[in-house]
Amino acid sequence: MDIYVLVKQVPDPEANVKVKSDVELEIENKYFTNFFDEIAIEAGLKLREKFGGKVTVLTVDNKKVDALRRGIAMGADDAIQITDPALEGSDPFAIAKTLAAYLKDKPFDLILAGRQAMDDDAGIVGPGVAELLGIPHVNMIVGLEIDDPKKELKVVREVEGGKEILSCFLPALFTCQKGLNNPRIPQVMNVMKAMKAQMKKVDLAALGLSAVDVGGQAVKIKVQKYLPPPKRPPVKMIKEDFPENVKQLVKLLKEEAKVI
Amino acid sequence: MALDFTFTEEQEFFRQMVRDAVNRLIMPRVKELDEKEEFPWDLWKEFAALGYLGLRHEEKYGGMGIDTITQMIFYEELARGSCGFSMSATMQILMGTYFIARFGNENIKQRILVPAIKGEKIGTICFTEDQSGSDLAGTRTLATKVDGGWRINGRKQWITNGPIADFATVMATIDPKMGLKGLNFYLVERKTADRDGFVSGQRLHKLGSRCSVTGELVMDNTFIPDENFLGEEIGKGVQYAGEILNEVRVMTGMNALAIAKEAMEDARQYANNRVAFGNPISKYQLIREKFAKFWAWYEASRTFLYKCAWMIQNKIPCINECMLAKYHSTEMCMYAVEECMRIYGGNAFCSEYPVQRFWRDAKFLLYGGGTHEVLCDYLGRIYCKE
Numbered sequence A: 001m002d003i004y005v006l007v008k009q010v011p012d013p014e015a016n017v018k019v020k021s022d023v024e025l026e027i028e029n030k031y032f033t034n035f036f037d038e039i040a041i042e043a044g045l046k047l048r049e050k051f052g053g054k055v056t057v058l059t060v061d062n063k064k065v066d067a068l069r070r071g072i073a074m075g076a077d078d079a080i081q082i083t084d085p086a087l088e089g090s091d092p093f094a095i096a097k098t099l100a101a102y103l104k105d106k107p108f109d110l111i112l113a114g115r116q117a118m119d120d121d122a123g124i125v126g127p128g129v130a131e132l133l134g135i136p137h138v139n140m141i142v143g144l145e146i147d148d149p150k151k152e153l154k155v156v157r158e159v160e161g162g163k164e165i166l167s168c169f170l171p172a173l174f175t176c177q178k179g180l181n182n183p184r185i186p187q188v189m190n191v192m193k194a195m196k197a198q199m200k201k202v203d204l205a206a207l208g209l210s211a212v213d214v215g216g217q218a219v220k221i222k223v224q225k226y227l228p229p230p231k232r233p234p235v236k237m238i239k240e241d242f243p244e245n246v247k248q249l250v251k252l253l254k255e256e257a258k259v260i
Numbered sequence B: 001m002a003l004d005f006t007f008t009e010e011q012e013f014f015r016q017m018v019r020d021a022v023n024r025l026i027m028p029r030v031k032e033l034d035e036k037e038e039f040p041w042d043l044w045k046e047f048a049a050l051g052y053l054g055l056r057h058e059e060k061y062g063g064m065g066i067d068t069i070t071q072m073i074f075y076e077e078l079a080r081g082s083c084g085f086s087m088s089a090t091m092q093i094l095m096g097t098y099f100i101a102r103f104g105n106e107n108i109k110q111r112i113l114v115p116a117i118k119g120e121k122i123g124t125i126c127f128t129e130d131q132s133g134s135d136l137a138g139t140r141t142l143a144t145k146v147d148g149g150w151r152i153n154g155r156k157q158w159i160t161n162g163p164i165a166d167f168a169t170v171m172a173t174i175d176p177k178m179g180l181k182g183l184n185f186y187l188v189e190r191k192t193a194d195r196d197g198f199v200s201g202q203r204l205h206k207l208g209s210r211c212s213v214t215g216e217l218v219m220d221n222t223f224i225p226d227e228n229f230l231g232e233e234i235g236k237g238v239q240y241a242g243e244i245l246n247e248v249r250v251m252t253g254m255n256a257l258a259i260a261k262e263a264m265e266d267a268r269q270y271a272n273n274r275v276a277f278g279n280p281i282s283k284y285q286l287i288r289e290k291f292a293k294f295w296a297w298y299e300a301s302r303t304f305l306y307k308c309a310w311m312i313q314n315k316i317p318c319i320n321e322c323m324l325a326k327y328h329s330t331e332m333c334m335y336a337v338e339e340c341m342r343i344y345g346g347n348a349f350c351s352e353y354p355v356q357r358f359w360r361d362a363k364f365l366l367y368g369g370g371t372h373e374v375l376c377d378y379l380g381r382i383y384c385k386e
Helices: A035-051 A066-074 A092-103 A125-133 A188-196 A244-255 B009-025 B027-036 B041-049 B068-078 B083-103 B106-117 B176-182 B237-273 B285-313 B319-343 B345-349 B355-366 B372-383
Strands: A002-006 A009-011 A017-021 A024-027 A031-033 A054-060 A078-082 A110-114 A137-145 A153-159 A162-168 A172-176 A200-202 B123-126 B142-146 B149-160 B167-173 B183-189 B199-204 B214-225
Touching (some): A002 A125, A035 A066, A035 A172, A054 A066, A054 A092, A066 A078, A066 A188, A125 A137, A125 A172, B009 B041, B027 B083, B027 B355, B068 B083, B083 B106, B083 B123, B083 B183, B106 B183, B123 B149, B149 B167, B167 B176, B237 B355, B319 B345
Parallel strands (some): A054 A078, A137 A172
Antiparallel strands (some): A017 A024, A153 A162
16 A cells, blocks of 8 residues: 655644744744654554555655654655745645645555644644545544455544444545554664655655745735733632631632632 | 754654653653562563664664764653663663673674563673672672683672673672772673572662662672683773773763753742742742752753763763763752752652652662762862872
8 A cells, every 4th residue: 555644743742832923933942743643654554564565754844854754763664855945834725735736646545644733733734635636535533444455444533422434445535533543652773764864855846836826925824813821810818717718719719710 | 163062853853752752651650660669571571672772782683883972862861751760771771781792702692682682681780799889999709710611709789680680790800809900790690490690689679769670699609601701801890891981970960860850840840830928939039049050050960961972972081071970960960859859848758749759769879880979089089180
């Protein structure tokens, strides 16, 4: 099976994020591979172990290639970085357009992606790529059963109160949800391989795209304003003695905090 | 532009991978590992399967042949988890297998080093005795040359991995009167029905680093064949030990860095949330000073330790620097854990909070790689050019 996995490097949840201006964030230089993408890589590797073939990790990023390195460290065969200065400021749809332009001529059986990136939580790129390529897609799968890549396969999604089993033929695109598998911890031998790996770089010209198709000029979604989360209110000390203090606490929880 | 403090993108990636492995495999079990006080065989197998035990050894034996700076990144990240597990693993990676790889013949390497890298055999190194540790000249374990090999007699104490070790690199003297010039290393394996070897003596129950099992190894007229003599000539044991002491000291410093940082990060969260007199205690200047001092000392220690790693890697003589960096980082760690105990107040005194574990784990670093009294005596003498 020829499998492509779409990956993204996202800020570490421990990284400091500050609102720099209305439309710009200042993010501490701490990044890691989107966890849902790791699940997608693992799913691809398991299918390769079963059916043979090749797993290629693919990203659109001008600077960070660690998600590709992680793909190699986990066992992917190849890594492609689509990079071009014109991509700066792209929205998820432009990223999907770029990925689809790369994939359209490739002989893939399956494309896997995380259910969403853990930074913007948009969840647009995976379905966007599938739509642009005109292939079936299922989001947030927690189960994948393929007996024969040429025959109809089954995927499982979690729905309110139960599970939904869907079927389709390949080629298709699935986005992967927690529960599908437990991503492997890379072996040091593969980590070393990933450290030395040269990523194959592809620019927009090679994809038949130009600056007007992507980047700031092509955005369909504009950030209007970033607002920091509200600061924690100051601690309120209850001065009364028991049992008045308990009554006062219950009153505050009900009327002020509105949690009970 | 010769001075450059940056890690390469590849080294940063390596750090992230080790950190991730530690977060997934070790972190969720840290409290349990400390409380059980047993060697975690299941974790050892999982960890060994990732291949990190062969980090510094040749690829033909299953190792990775990694450079010193990257090794130190590994030690720093590993010690963030369980200090005890880190001690067992670093014993296997560095001290426990170094002389086997350096002097063992092909038969020994295939029989001992290859399974050690896979984690199937456990190794250790034995210096300490009841009257000697930092004072190597006081070694009394005796090696006597006999036909076809050596007879070893003595008891080694404070042996990391000792109770579970399959093989040990044992420092012994050919004559106690010769002092440092009589010392050599010998490979001794555990006694079995068809092979002479060491037996386990008393197991020690330690204050900290408790999942790393420590105990005594006893050799009673133990015969080892000639091929188990680890060295090129007799009497060079101390010189050989010097080859890894720099690495051992910087590695110990990395342990100190990791414990101090974890303890302080934990205390930072506590101080930001613990309210006294209407404010989080991190609002009070006496508490803030503790963090400021720690931060300054931590950054200095970390820079110094990586400078030492760089010197080792570039084969620049650095015995004094490595001693100083070990001393500085460990004292920094002592400061950090002591102050964390105060930041936690009375809560530091119960096992529900992790701060007491950091405090207990850190204490061992004062002795591993040379006690600070011995290090300071030596360094002071060198500085004063006595």
